[in-house]
Amino acid sequence: MEWGSIPELVRYAAERYADTEAVAEGRTRISYAELGARVERSAAACLANGVRTGDRVGIWAPNTLDWIVAALGAVSAGAVLVPLNTRFKGTEAADVLRRSGARLLFVTGTFLGTSYVASLRRAAGSSGLPRLENVVVLSDDAPADFRTWKDFLASGDGVGEVEVRARAAEVGPGSLSDIIYTSGTTGRPKGAMITHEQTLRAYETWSDLAGLERGDRYLIVNPFFHTFGYKAGVIACLTRGATMIPQPVFNVNTVLANVASERVSVLPGPPTLLQSLLDHPGRAAYDLSALRLVVTGAAVVPLRLVERLRSELGVATVLTAYGLSEASGIVTMCRRGDDPSVIASTSGRAIPGVEVRVDCPSADTPGEILVRGFNVMRGYWEDPAATAETVMEDGWLRTGDVGVLDEAGNLRVTDRLKDMFIAGGFNAYPAEIERTLGLHPDVADVAVIGVPDARLGEVGKAYVVRRPGSVLTADDLIAWSRREMANYKVPRAVEFVGELPRNASGKVVKGELRGAGG
Structure with a gap:
């Protein structure tokens, strides 16, 4: 592996895939070399605004090129990324910002008819968010006490490349790369801490097993605030030189139009997305022939869905997987060549470097799924009690999910101890x-x-x-x-x-x- 941190990966991709199209967003098309330059400029602005190594930086915005540049810039400045769910209301977002101690927030302007800035202001109330020093609105318009994305980037123009790269060099494999907040059965949000090394190793593995290739055109409909969107999307594309096509909102008409016009070859997503695609009455009017790889999971996958993707759309590779935030988003995955029945009825086998066992009295009996390996989080942010309940002393992670392992090691998730749906x-x-x-x-x-x-x-x-x-x-x-x-x-x-x-x-x-x- 040529890189030990995400900043190193960004620079590697900018050099190795320099002329390859990195991001296609409407009429905007940028190469990997240009993406690298934009990320460095974003990192310079973070430095100019006082971001220190280890500071938490929040981002509350839909899938866009600006999200990619802002997030990778913050991480390249040594910050720990805290992605916020775009479906959060202001009170939910404020709670995560307060608990993580974020000093900088990137936020969208208006999205789906909602002003996120106004929502955040109302939620912060009189107590405010005292540790949040800077709010950058990812648009050309911002309130007087916030900054526009353009002004934020310009503020870093006095910071040189040497300084930016020196800061990036401080980030090591064991440094935290992000904190993904997930709520357990107590209802209290908990932040799973994941390192650069864990992220890179997990999504190098994901890319290998999925067969992601340079030149693939990857429609990223999965939200960037989720591991499936950010890491199996952005990070995986960086490792392979695939083109990212971010889609801010799931809309089946837009998916069909994008797959056809952009010659999309890779489309991961939940079964509901794929089912909507197959059942769309106007599907025949779109050329979907470039589509070759689909990765799904997060729910039971009907065998009929796998068969239809292969027969009706000609998708060569359909894979299922299982993961959770506390395990870097990936635990098991099917392999290319697996029988369709295995792909539909299980979430595949443990990825290399990871062990999976089911805590049950006998084989073929459902029990809690336990995971151990390089992918297990470093713990919950500032919550040692919850960490001790979830990660056992011998390194096994209690997932709270119930499942069964077959003789080949394929995992079938059957229920959730945590009652999550x-x-x-x-x-x-x-x-x-x-x-x-x-x-x-x-x-x-x-x-x-x-x-x-x-x-x-x-x-x-x-x-x-x-x-x-x-x-x-x-x-x-x-x-x-x-x-x-x-x-x-x-x-x-x-x-x-x-x-x-x-x-x-x-x-x-x-x-x-x-x-x-x-």
Whole structure:
């Protein structure tokens, strides 16, 4: 491996793939050499604005070229990247910024009709975000106390290349590269700490197993705030010299248009994306013949989906994988040449350098999935108690997921100890949703479970105990939820009950709710 840090990878890609198209965004086309230059300019601006090695830098924006340049620039300046979910409301974003101690934030202007700047201001309130010193708006317009992206970049023009590269040289393989915040069953966001070495090794491996090649044209629909978008997308493309085509919003019409016009060859995404593509009534009007590689996961993958991708679209390679933020986003993966039934029914085998076992009394019995290897996080940011609960002393990571290993070592994920469900490819955590719903003045008690949904895979259903005298309706609570939480977390159904089933220790017995037709 020629690089030990992400800044080294960026410079390597800029030199080795200099004339290859790095990013295609509408009419904007830049080569790897130009991408390298833009990232160095972004890093120089970070230095000029006081970013120190190890500082946390947040980014709250959709998939764009500016996201790539801002994020890689911050990491090249020695910062630890903290990506924020674009579906977060202001209070959710402010909480992560506060807990991570971010000093700089890159934020989009208006996205999907929402002003992220105004949302952040409202959420910060009178207490504010005292450690957040600079906010850079990734547009040509910003409030007086924030800065535009153009002005931010210009502020670094006095910082020389020597200084930028000296800072990048301070970043070693063991330095933290990012903190990915994920909420567990306690509902409290926890930041998984991942290093440069872990990131590079994991996505070099991912690229090898997937067969990503120089010259591939990669449509990145998976959000950059998620490991699947940033690392299996941006980082993987940098390692191979593939062209990145960022798409800010999932829209099947746009996906079809991009695949056809950009001659897209690589399209990772959740099963819902692929199903929508196959079922689109106008699909035949688009030339999708360049598509050769699809990687999916995050939910059960119907065998019919794998077969249709191969037969109807002629996709040569369809692979499934399993990962979680605490394990650098990748644990197992199918291999090219695996039987379609293996690809559809399992998430493949452990990647090289990683062990997977299932904590169960006998073979073929479901149990908690445990992972050990180079990919296991360094712990949760400033949360030693949660770290000790999750990473055992002998290095095994408790995933909270339940699964079965077959004789060949293929993993089938069957359930989730943490009750997490996956809505449209996004992890939704019932405890976090319950905590927010509990803030409603008419809600006395609440439990949330995931239920099947034909379009999104799973959605939330809330069982609610109303306060005495309340006339709260399901529609009222759902409308309130849409104002208070990201869309994928919003329960799609509400059932009012007299009381929730609880065991002797007072915990809600969600199995009874599911058994009641949840």
